[in-house]
Amino acid sequence: MAFNPSAPLDLADIQGNILTAYGKQGFPKGCFLLLNIRDAAKARALIETLRPRVTTAVRWPSAKTISTGAVVAERPKVTINLAFTFLGLLALRTPVRTLRGLPDEFIDGMAARGPILGDEGVVDGLAAWDPVWRHEDDEAAQVHVLVALNAQMNPTDGAPVAELAQMITWIKDLCAATDGGVAVLTGHGRAGDQDQQSLSAILRARPHGGFDPLPSEHLGFTDGIGDPVFAGQFPPDAEAMRVVGNGALTGDGAWRPLATGEFLLGYPDEAQEIAGGAMPLAFSRNGTFFAYRKMQENAVAFSDYIGASAVKFGAVFGIDEPLQARETLLAKIAGRWSDGVPISLAPTFADWQAFDHRLGLKGDRPRALSNFSYHDDPAGLKCPVTAHMRRANPRDALDPLDGPGKPRAPSGSVLNNRRRILRRGLPYGAVAPGATQDGEHGLIFMALCASLTRQFEFVQQQWINYGLDFGAGNDTCPLVGTRAAGSKFVIAADPASGHAPFILDKPPRFVETRGGAYFFAPSLTALRMLAMGVIDPT
Numbered sequence: 001m002a003f004n005p006s007a008p009l010d011l012a013d014i015q016g017n018i019l020t021a022y023g024k025q026g027f028p029k030g031c032f033l034l035l036n037i038r039d040a041a042k043a044r045a046l047i048e049t050l051r052p053r054v055t056t057a058v059r060w061p062s063a064k065t066i067s068t069g070a071v072v073a074e075r076p077k078v079t080i081n082l083a084f085t086f087l088g089l090l091a092l093r094t095p096v097r098t099l100r101g102l103p104d105e106f107i108d109g110m111a112a113r114g115p116i117l118g119d120e121g122v123v124d125g126l127a128a129w130d131p132v133w134r135h136e137d138d139e140a141a142q143v144h145v146l147v148a149l150n151a152q153m154n155p156t157d158g159a160p161v162a163e164l165a166q167m168i169t170w171i172k173d174l175c176a177a178t179d180g181g182v183a184v185l186t187g188h189g190r191a192g193d194q195d196q197q198s199l200s201a202i203l204r205a206r207p208h209g210g211f212d213p214l215p216s217e218h219l220g221f222t223d224g225i226g227d228p229v230f231a232g233q234f235p236p237d238a239e240a241m242r243v244v245g246n247g248a249l250t251g252d253g254a255w256r257p258l259a260t261g262e263f264l265l266g267y268p269d270e271a272q273e274i275a276g277g278a279m280p281l282a283f284s285r286n287g288t289f290f291a292y293r294k295m296q297e298n299a300v301a302f303s304d305y306i307g308a309s310a311v312k313f314g315a316v317f318g319i320d321e322p323l324q325a326r327e328t329l330l331a332k333i334a335g336r337w338s339d340g341v342p343i344s345l346a347p348t349f350a351d352w353q354a355f356d357h358r359l360g361l362k363g364d365r366p367r368a369l370s371n372f373s374y375h376d377d378p379a380g381l382k383c384p385v386t387a388h389m390r391r392a393n394p395r396d397a398l399d400p401l402d403g404p405g406k407p408r409a410p411s412g413s414v415l416n417n418r419r420r421i422l423r424r425g426l427p428y429g430a431v432a433p434g435a436t437q438d439g440e441h442g443l444i445f446m447a448l449c450a451s452l453t454r455q456f457e458f459v460q461q462q463w464i465n466y467g468l469d470f471g472a473g474n475d476t477c478p479l480v481g482t483r484a485a486g487s488k489f490v491i492a493a494d495p496a497s498g499h500a501p502f503i504l505d506k507p508p509r510f511v512e513t514r515g516g517a518y519f520f521a522p523s524l525t526a527l528r529m530l531a532m533g534v535i536d537p538t
Helices: 040-053 084-089 104-108 110-117 162-176 238-240 298-317 320-333 349-359 388-392 451-466 523-531
Strands: 030-037 078-085 145-151 183-184 197-200 202-205 212-216 286-296 422-429 440-447 488-491 502-505 511-521
Touching: 030 084, 030 162, 030 502, 040 078, 040 183, 040 298, 040 523, 078 084, 078 286, 084 110, 084 238, 104 110, 110 162, 110 202, 110 451, 110 511, 145 162, 162 183, 162 440, 286 451, 298 502, 320 349, 388 451, 440 451
Parallel strands: none
Antiparallel strands: 030 145, 030 183, 030 197, 078 145, 078 511, 197 422, 202 212, 286 440, 286 511, 422 440, 488 502
């Protein structure tokens, strides 16, 4: 039985981007600033100035009908959140007795974990990264602090609200006032001439003027579906709706929230343990870790490859209509149709159209898009066993008590429940007509979890970039995986259909890492400790 707090979480002590995906809450614009600390005392003073402006998880009015609980804060125009690398905490002169309690993988940093993540040697190592991320050996150029800003949008012109530019200017002025004590790092982008990483949801023009943000990314898939739900994250009414398909499966096929400690430090996790962390407990509690990854999406190569492969796929599977063949191939690769409908619930193009016609835009659509399992599809005849979504969250597919001759209700496993991650981020750049392969367009992806190695690194290494758990040998994820010689993606066919399986042979790499780091997102209590420079680790 997972931990279920008897009292609500201390929302005022938790940074808001941990519990809430801002992009879904009306903040489709933003940017990231990276800071370097050169004077600990001046940096602490800067943190103390920023701290009162940090956006917490305290509820604000929702523009949606989903209940978010009691409202005790105004909805901001721009959110601000802070996170630190290990080197950043070291530069702040955090006590060694506190630092030594931090996890090894966080201390190592993401660049050093390249062989585990599939980054090293794939695209020439760090030479393929934006310049800002390449300088861990240069103390004056190291990434120490991440300042994350998310903003509302002016729907008439699609631009961020004016308050975003004002906030950026304010932060840069604060850094300049430290007289070299804290510097805003440049080096974003391929040219390395930007001092911030800009973010924007993909926009759709309205027929009569104005713009709407889309929940999609540059490869054409609807994104941000199926984030895990953990105990205490939402008030009871919202939790009951969101947990279906996004929590943990029980033995009777129902869903429950995951344990709080899988995502927030200082709480029991699925093993009923409180993971060890940096001391004192108040420094770690209500914080979390996350992997920040700039993922360049090779949208042009992807579109060209899918276009050519869809013709072959249609011929093998007997799909004559080109659009149907293309959409079906994309769904087989992702595990969802382009609008987010799981292929497990709608295995064919006709099923997909009927599903959307039946459900439309009803309020229960989000729940319907998540309420499924792989229990009835062990061979991957509907959703390939190595489709992207099935790899990232196998649900009940790896249940050790399930299988041929063992009919039972869908049930998850500890293996899956302890590998979940919260996904945050927004697209960057644009894929306009005539876009080139080297253009700036992709996704800023952040994976939040209590254990970077048990959760994020395991999924990345074992499930995304290795296929043995799914009976696919060394074949990697067809969407975001690295590529080895002879890699492939197999789409199984129902023997009764008379069609042969289809093999995508030697697909190119569609997503490449352009930089990133491991960060610690502290609680407001820990931010105060860092700002005061008074942390008692005893």
